[in-house]
Amino acid sequence: MNILDDFITIASNGIYCKYGDFYLDPQQPVNNAVISHAHADHAVSGNKEVYCTQPTKEFMYLRYHRSAAHAFNIIAYHQPFNIKGVTLTFIPAGHMLGSAMILMEYDGAKYLYTGDYKIQPDATCEPIEWVKADVLITESTFADPGVIHPDAVSEIKKLNDIKSNILLGAYGMGKSQRLIQLINEHAPQKKVLVHHKIMPINQIYERLGFKLGNYQLYGRKLMKEQNGFVYLVPPFTFNSYIKAVGVKRLFASGWNSLQVNQQDTLFISDHVDWNDILSAVEKVSPKQIWTLHGNGKYLKEHFGCNIVVKILN
Incomplete structure (x- = not known):
């Protein structure tokens, strides 16, 4: 197992995986877009090939109509698919209907990109599920011990x-x-x-x-x-x-x-709070944590030398 420090990088168009030549939730149209969910800050129009769940496709088409994508590849949860040598699997993220965490496997290592995710119960979407991974790539919007979401x-x-x-x-x-x-x-x-x-x-x-x-x-x-x-x-x-x-x-x-x-x-939040992120780390058991969309400094302080924490943004 070999964790690649550059498995994903922050490029001008968004989060890029050079090993599979695809973007995760790109911010500008790209050739290969793997989209975690349909909120506009994660799902832009005009991508050439889009990989997503069926609900995400339907929401994107409702918003963007014919410009939503040149082609949609509809992937069910737990159904592995391959993009240029990287194996990907959608795992329910609990954020909204059709939302997915994206498990990526390459060269013996597993990387789990959370997108936006939620642990609180929600009857209007698929409940979150967990898988083990070597690297947890987590959104850290509310990764602050002072932020605890009410019920x-x-x-x-x-x-x-x-x-x-x-x-x-x-x-x-x-x-x-x-x-x-x-x-x-x-x-x-x-x-x-x-x-x-x-x-x-x-x-x-x-x-x-x-x-x-x-x-x-x-x-x-x-x-x-x-x-x-x-x-x-x-x-x-x-x-x-x-x-x-x-x-x-x-x-x-x-x-x-x-x-x-x-x-x-x-x-009422649809994101994880501090305790939820700690729960995610416990469930995923990563060797490293990479943070996106927020400040990862508190996670770095919390885990110290026990887990490598890398701030990507």
Whole structure:
């Protein structure tokens, strides 16, 4: 087994594996793109060959239409495939529907790229699974001992105490569907209204077998009644409702920069926190940890000489 320090590098177009000549979640169009999930910061349009799960393909096609990719290679979870000598396998990441961690095997070593991943339970996507790897390439957005995400169910239950209609801002893909399901299960007296931009995403979820519960398309007349409505809107629409009256404005996010205060925020994250990353390390048992999308310094301090921690960005 030989761990290659340059197995992946940060190139101008994103995360590059020269041994297989492919990119992981490239930031610009490339010839070979292995895409972990369909959020726009991981899945750009215009790639020549895209390798992804079926839900990721459907979400990309919904957003980009015919420019989504020149060709899609749809890969099921746990189905190994090969790109120029590197064997890859998609493992459920628990981040959103269709999200995958990417296990790469080359020259006897195993490298696990997490993409974005989540350990908290989520009925609207495949639950996270674990595999052993020699190198854990983990996102480290919240790799800070001071960041511990609250329980999503406790957060959603805050809606039960709000008597007025609610304007709830959230990202349309992944987050909104999770919120709809949570509201139906834990605040069932609320009536969910959905912005028209979110409805086609919901339809993909439903068609792929992930039932969200009760919701209906937003209607202006409905929101004029005080009837326990929760109107779920994407961020651009949320900001346009600054003068809305008769509603409680909330935003659901795991990002500190979007938190207003405890009264106006549902802190629901789709990323791992500090304890989750430590759990991932325990499950994967890597010899090395490589960090992306955040600050890996706390992991370097935590593991000391026990595990090599390399900060890639």
